[in-house]
Amino acid sequence: MQSESLHRWYQSLLPVTTASTEHQQQRLLYSHRHVVTGFAARLTAEEVKAMEEKEEVLSMGLHPEKGFWKESNFGKGVIIGVMDTGVLPDHPSFRDKGMSPSPDRWKGRCDFNQTANRTFVCNKKIIGARSFQVYDNLLQTFSARPVDEIGHGTHTASTAVGNFVRGANLYNNANGTASGVAPHAHFAIYQVCSLNECSSTDVLAGFDAAVEDGVDVISISMTSLNVGQLFEDSIALAAFSAMQRGIFVVSSTIDTNIIATARLGNGDEFDGESIFQPNSTKRLNSKLLPLVQPGINGQMLSQNCNNGSLKDINVKGKAVFCERGMEVSRLDQGKVVKAAGGAAMLLVNQEQEGFTTYTDPHVLPASHLSYAAGLNIKHYNTTSKPIATVKFKGTVIGNSSAPMAASFSSKGPSSICPGILKPDIIGPGVSILAASLFPIDKRKSNSKSNFNVMSCTSMSCPHLSGVALQLC
Known part of the structure; x- marks a missing residue:
């Protein structure tokens, strides 16, 4: 059946209303053509019941108010093996309240022990913990316990299976109840990475143990360790x-x-992101500041705002335009601007980063903006006496580019085997709030627990792992 005919057939199945034809058409959100025979539509509760009676309808899908969890058991009785940098077991996300005992098929062990006057133990949430770190080249020490000292493993594990934690936030933003995708699932941590290294031998040992221990799902937030052929990729x-x-x-x-x-002096406004959100009084009194840009007016200076790039420019009390640079982190760019006396920073993407922006804890008022916004700001900055400021709106829901893939996403085809189109599926990986080892700045953190916002494919991986747990 051709796409147009299929669309009309789906539309004919919708309940007839007295609404206009245009409104009726808008109720049909998607007409699926390839992966499933079906469609997505906006329906009332009564209309859903009526649709279920139609002989053409085999099943009804997700409900907006409940989503995937409506028919799930939150991953109860399923085990995930998380291969990462370890985990901080006494974080509130890993409490075992409401958890069932570990399944009888579980064969693993718990290798936590006392360290730094703290005793770590497994429970009904963390049912296994092993370390495969033979030697840490950076710290030059042997590791024998799977306690996370970096934060990466704690973040990914809580994203997949973290239990419910009320009052989670970062600087009072993204405030609410934190939860992993499968909050009642069990997990075992396999420490296969250190701060600077994920060894192939450690990863293989972790995989081997996870299979033997009896996990149902393995989540490993890392890329290939080899650049050769697939048969060389551990x-x-x-x-x-x-x-x-x-x-x-x-x-x-x-x-x-x-x-x-x-906000620019000509009235144009461009939404960006920052976890640094001054109090409401300052938000209402945002003052337009002179806008300066390194490298403008023929000066051969870096526009990346790296060390030394602002030393010959008067930026005191001004808003500074900076381009992202690979040789300096986003946070360090803000530190350079602040050290030079700058009052605010407009940090814009280069072309390859496109629309992907990050929620960072900057040290001064700042906005991380898209490449397109940067082009507009650059053009405005050529006018006489350009001025700008940063306005803070706090946490906003429903105003993002999702489900657009982030610039760091693996889009394929495979560089090793071009015939393989990857990935098979993508998940949320931008500005993910999850468990952390410690607040970024204890003086500013209003959270009762320790949480952090991170962005990467590492954050997407545990989301999909959590979904998989509920399908086992």
């Missing part, structure tokens, strides 16, 4: 072997933004 080999044994392996944009808007 993650690809191990993942394929685990898949043959019935284990689902996940290897590495939400609708929530913490808005910081760049």
